[in-house]
Amino acid sequence: METTFAQAWLELNGVGGFPLLTLLTALPLVFAAISLMLPGDQPGAHKALGFAGSIVTFLVSMVVWSRFDTGLGHMQLADDFAWIPGIGARWTMAVDGLSLPLVLLTTFLTPLVFVGAWSAIDKRWKEFTIAMLVLETGMLGSLLAVDLLVFYVFWEIMLVPMYLIIGLWGGKARIYATLKFFIYTMFGSLLMLVGILYLYGKTGGSFSLREFAALHLTDKEQLWLFGAFALAFLIKVPVFPFHTWLPDAHTEAPTPGSVILAGVLLKLGTYGLLRFAIPMFPAAMGTFSPLLLSLAVIGIVFGAMMAYVQTDVKRLVAYSSVSHLGFVMLGIVIYNEEALQGAVLQMVNHGLSTGALFLLVGFLYERRHTREIADFGGIAKRMPVYAAFFVFVTMSSIALPLTNGFVGEFLIFGGSFKEGIHSAMLQPETGIAWRTTVLVGVSIATSGIVLGAIYMLSMVRRVFFGAIGKPENEALHDLTLREKLLMSVLAVMIAWIGLVPGGFLKVSEATVHAMVQPNRPAILQVRSPLDYQREQSRRAPAQAAEEAKAE
Template sequence: MSTYPLLSLAIWIPILAGAFVLATGNDRNAPLARMLALIGAVVAFLVTIPLWTNFDIANGGMQFVELKTWIPRFNINYHLGVDGISMLFVILNAFITIVVVAAGWEVIEQKVAQYNAAFLIMSGLMNGIFTSLDGVLFYVFFEASLIPLYLIIGVWGGPNRVYAAFKFFLYTLFGSLLFLLALMYLFIQSGGSFSILEWHKLPIGLGPQIWLFLAFLIAFAVKVPMWPVHTWLPDAHVEAPTGGSIVLAAIALKLGAYGFLRFSLPIAPDASHELSSLVVALSLIAVVYIGFVALVQADMKKLVAYSSIAHMGFVTLGFFMFSAMGIEGALVQMVSHGFVSGAMFFCIGVMYDRVHSRQIADYGGVVNTMPKFAALFMLFTMANSGLPATSGFVGEFMVILGAVKLNFWVAFAAASSMVVGAAYSLWMYKRVIFGDVANHHVAELTDINKREFAILGMLAIATLWMGVYPQPFTEVMHASVNDLLHHVAISKIQ
């Protein structure tokens, strides 16, 4: 195992790179700002690679641990570590940061330095969330990550960007306040410790566990987002710039789901069992009902936004089956959704940059003028539909397989939603891409350039790799998932 502080580097390299980009000043130095941002993003990604290559797959505990005293008076520490559950998300986050910096290379022309710096800083803060083992440190990163995304939507978004950014911030802040109360209770119960790993071992009665679980549920459900606290997401996606939509779907939605595995299940295991039917019900509503909502959307971004809610429903469904197949399938779905949803939003951004419309009715026959783009867009649409041999199939298949062991009708409802997913994805693709050239805007389209092809190519390779050969992704999480399930099962017995 590496002796270098890899987790600190994964957090602070993008944050410091963002500070250097900000220092380039106004838009006269935009080329320098873009180059510094890309270099910072690439370096931040490279330092995460040893996390995977040096990872001990037989060890379900925390690895690459860093521990230093931060605020000794309150026993608050700078405590970092990753296990098989969190490691892949650090790498995914760093990879997506390269994508979003490249995605805005030619499109963003105003406040270029500030735009790129916001993404770099947010990348570092999100890595802090995935690696924090101290409750206060986690909460600081958890809250601070809202600020760059709020600015990205509010400054570089669409006509209703201020409303969307404000709604996003209020929803997530409300959940976070309940989360803070839960952290204070755990601090008192543990005798003055903010160690998340120590909180996992606390002997808490069922009554307090239920209150803790509900506080966690509200905080993380807003982030996922789960039905019925999902309404901020379509507005945020529609108004966000392309890069904002990519990082929101690919990474930000994963923070809430990750919270369930780091807090809800291990800290309140008995309450998790008692209230699992509630979470399963909410997840099925998201999977089935939101799929039908996506089917009637006229705006491509809104359609993919609702699609994200439905796909994340599979994630929360998998978590509360209490089986290795379900949780690992949910984790695979989270990583896959990062690739596929990021690619879908980038494809929509490619068309929007040329036509300045996201309405499905304004397109038609795009394949005639953009054949390379149409081929790649087809791959991601199929992955979004859950086509076998793409990453979109693997996670959903594992969750459905786990659901069969839990309850046939739960599995049936989840599986039927894949038909709806294929319907809205392929229906959108048909109307936008196939047919005769619909209007002069489509007739004047130019195919993707080298930059756009490189971005979509990277995402295509990741989507196919995970779909054809998912073992490298599943083997790293297996020991950690088994340890978590053993902890939850033992707690239930006691």
């Protein structure tokens, strides 16, 4: 148990170069500051400014991608400056194959959100622009920080703009929803803060992730600290039973808020587990694996069942998020290369498809000011283009082959079955408990895919097909050019990842490999010791060969 595995993948590379990542994080803030100085009575200026700011940020993120070395699994393009010398806090940012896909997702979705908000937001554009840009800074900062204090600051900064977005532009029960969102999330993160400071005391004056991960902690400490960190992240994901804030927040949030919330914010929970909680406390992850696996599976099935009984389209999509993030959680808990690759890709996929779904629901809401399924029916006749996009995104959401969702879920299930079946066949007499858990869990989780098809398709049938029952729906007009363009961009991405996933998987491949290297054995040691021995004995010659090659 005392063996720790060097977290080589957290090594910083490229320190001292141009502070590209700091620039990327600060850019939206700069545009927000410009917006703050302009008068508020010209919504057009703020619309343009918000869009321009997010496009510039997107371009800079493309530069980051172009300079990113996919062959290297370690942290790259690092910035490292002294920040608060008195307490040893450093401004450290770096990017790797785990954070880059999510960074790109963030910078890709934000301009789309601004375009989508064009008509969805009808008042206070100045405040909206500022809030959305500050939110982007918060998301990018949380994704790029590899110093726990910097991470925590950005993690909390995200709360305020989201709080305002739901509270200012939301629906009827927005104040209840936004307060619940804020306080629920803050509850989780403040316990994490205590954990961070406890670890800070252990390191003797550093907030660096590398030093935190290198600490020798007792089992009891690991368990409690993992609990504190995981709680913050599980609330954010949200994993059953911490999901109750999500349907409220989504239903009440304006369309742009829902898109960002589902698209990026939720992923920060799963990202946090992968980046912080597991590498710092792998043994505790081993102990908690059965529990987390069960929660993930319950989330998948429960979310799907709840989605099925919703009468509000947006609430349905919100519950589908609970279900889909259950798949991501499943991949994370299994923690082998296939499952992790699937989980990382599925985070991006879910951002694209659920983001697109929320935008589509928003378009409908702007036209009819209702989201009740019962108020629609047969509208495919009046809005054929809209219906086509909706059905396409639905296919992605239920993971039909050739869409992006299929690739991600296939990898997750492949990795999970490998964890359960493959090793069980080799040595059926050992490690029965964990394998049984995995097999039972994965079998139940598979039903989530079927359930997903049921609730999505039944909703699509009731909304789009059949006779037009309501006279109000006769006058619906189809998508405008702006809306078509917006959806086309998203549809292209969905199809692209679905058809040629290789390039996207490549981004995270090396990092996932480097991440599994130290962490999987540490988890296995606790979770299923015999598998650990077997994998070690199999790995030893391979590793020796690798080292020999390196020399």
